[in-house]
Amino acid sequence: MESAFKERSSFGIIKEFIQKRSGIQEPPTPYSKKITEDGFYTFYSDEVSEYFHSQGGALSETVFQYIDLLHLPSRISTSSKMRILEVGFGCGWGVISLISLAEILEPLEAIEIVSLEKDRRLVISALSQPFFKPYTHHLECEGSEVFEVSSPYFHLKVRLGEATETVKALEKEEAQFDYFIQDPFSPSKNPSLWSEDWFISLRRIGSPRAILSTYCAATRARKSMKAAGWFVCRAPGFGRKRESTLASLSSLESF
Secondary structure: OOOHHHHOOHHHHHHHHHHHOOOOOOOOOOOEEEEOOOOOEEEEEOOOOEEOOOOOOHHHHHHHHHHHOOOHHHHHHHOOOOEEEEEOOOOOHHHHHHHHHHHHHOOOOOEEEEEEEOOHHHHHHHHOOHHHOOOEEEOOOOOOOEEEEEEOOEEEEEEEOOHHHHHHHHHHOOOOEEEEEEOOOOOOOOHHHHOHHHHHHHHHOEEEEEEEEEOOOOHHHHHHHHHOOOEEEEEEOOOOOOEEEEEEOOOHHHO
16 A cells, blocks of 8 residues: 555545545534635634644645655555654644554554643544544543554554653653654744753653654754754745754654
């Protein structure tokens, strides 16, 4: 199936997979919803006055930034084991894209995905979608801080709580991630998740050749990454956005 990603866009293949899995309904949520240009919804946070995604396309931006720029179709096909950490579950498009990719490519070893989110309502809303019905899951346990969904091709854990504290717990567990999806609200709205200390924390749970992708191209964020020991480079931006950012713990040759 990897060859299909050379002939067609990742977005087109993943969109088709989602639609075959009963599609995506607009879930009940306390957030305002907006349909973006690719036909998929995003949310608006009144608390930080910011949309979760580009208006140019909620799903297409996610696939571009976190599937295509990380070259995940080819990497999944050639890797024996892969662990991915997503910072900011949000609407769930990152997780849905990764699960779709795993189900399409059927890796020999299940991809391990950990997603961090502090708003329980977002997680329950997204995981109640028809998309997740075929999978083994533990969706809502009273007081639970971890939601799990799995198949032979992936194992997802959504961990609730403040990301800074959850990452400390992951370090104690000696977790090692190969890929980081850095997708919290922007540095001006959520500065603690763009600080030097934050990227040091991610470095501590990164494998030696770990790679990070983020939509953010802010100079301040890139300086924090560099100060924390990441090799940083400019990457194409989605839609009308000129740039995004990739970073590696080994060297820029990782890209």
